[in-house]
Amino acid sequence: MDIRYSTGKEPFKRMTTEELREEFLIQNVFVKDDVSCVYSHVDRIVTMGCMPVDETVNIEKNIDPWKNFGVHYLLERRELGTINIGGDGVAIVDGEEINVNHYDALYVPMGTKEVLFKSKDSKEPAKFYILTAPAHRAYPLTVIPYEKAIHKHLGKLEDSNERTINQYIHPDILDTCQLSMGLTHLEPGSVWNTMPAHTHERRMEVYFYFDIPENQAVFHFMGEPNQTRHIVMHNDEAVINPSWSIHSGCGTTNYTFIWGMVGENRAYDDQDWLKTEDLR
Ligand SMILES: O=C[C@H](O)[C@@H](O)CC(=O)C(=O)O
Numbered sequence: 001m002d003i004r005y006s007t008g009k010e011p012f013k014r015m016t017t018e019e020l021r022e023e024f025l026i027q028n029v030f031v032k033d034d035v036s037c038v039y040s041h042v043d044r045i046v047t048m049g050c051m052p053v054d055e056t057v058n059i060e061k062n063i064d065p066w067k068n069f070g071v072h073y074l075l076e077r078r079e080l081g082t083i084n085i086g087g088d089g090v091a092i093v094d095g096e097e098i099n100v101n102h103y104d105a106l107y108v109p110m111g112t113k114e115v116l117f118k119s120k121d122s123k124e125p126a127k128f129y130i131l132t133a134p135a136h137r138a139y140p141l142t143v144i145p146y147e148k149a150i151h152k153h154l155g156k157l158e159d160s161n162e163r164t165i166n167q168y169i170h171p172d173i174l175d176t177c178q179l180s181m182g183l184t185h186l187e188p189g190s191v192w193n194t195m196p197a198h199t200h201e202r203r204m205e206v207y208f209y210f211d212i213p214e215n216q217a218v219f220h221f222m223g224e225p226n227q228t229r230h231i232v233m234h235n236d237e238a239v240i241n242p243s244w245s246i247h248s249g250c251g252t253t254n255y256t257f258i259w260g261m262v263g264e265n266r267a268y269d270d271q272d273w274l275k276t277e278d279l280r
Pocket residue numbers: 163165182184193194195200205247259268271
């Protein structure tokens with residue numbers, strides 16, 4: 001398993017492009033009939049991708065629960081959230097088949113012994129983007145269809161940031177131990193996400209960028225507000241943002257991304273807003 005031990009604010013200032021990418025960038029998220037897995041020591045979040053095409057795929061496929069997590073199965077002491085950005089799919093959770101169609105999310109509680117994913121049509125495979133984090137109790141297994149998410153329309157075309165924030169795993173929808181998750185879609189002509197930028201000292205956040213056409217990219221900005229660096233993101237790539245880091249991107253075109261947070265609280269609005277004029 002790919003393990004990231006993370007870095008502090010001071011060494012961050014001196015990191016090269018390669019070092020930044022090795023530490024924070026997650027590539028090859030979706031591999032046919034396989035599961036990718038990156039363990040970050042930032043709040044112990046694990047970022048995974050599962051793209052079942054011809055097979056029914058067990059999320060533990062590339063995991064040794066005892067060696068990697070010191071438990072007997074992945075979710076013994078963890079909760080899981082996933083959003084399917086591909087074709088319609090099915091999750092099989094401890095034997096129960098659950099439809100998780102395009103743009104639907106699923107929350108799987110701590111204590112779940114087995115999670116399998118499959119696609120309804122191998123010509124249009126499902127793509128399950130997954131986050132898991134340490135948990136202390138089991139909340140109910142919940143499907144959050146796209147229609148049930150909270151849809152927040154924000155920004156304006158004049159500021160190049162007209163977008164819809166779709167909150168799926170959010171306190172107003174369901175309880176979780178620490179996971180929050182949602183999907184933000186930018187309108188054509190809008191390229192900036194999360195501007196004005198913010199940090200949230202109490203939570204870390206992973207961004208997963210997709211719907212980026214070939215030969216286009218998103219410049220993801222991170223680092224302390226007065227020490228920003230960028231990572232150039234291509235399609236289906238994720239980036240780990242520690243709590244002290246801003247996380248904001250500008251694309252060469254519009255795009256979509258999934259954000260996921262874990263840490264101290266789940267209050268979405270507990271953000272430390274920054275003045276754009278103070279960014280460096
Ligand atoms: O803490 C919240 C997260 O950074 C994102 O939800 C922000 C976002 O999707 C956006 O402004 O476009």
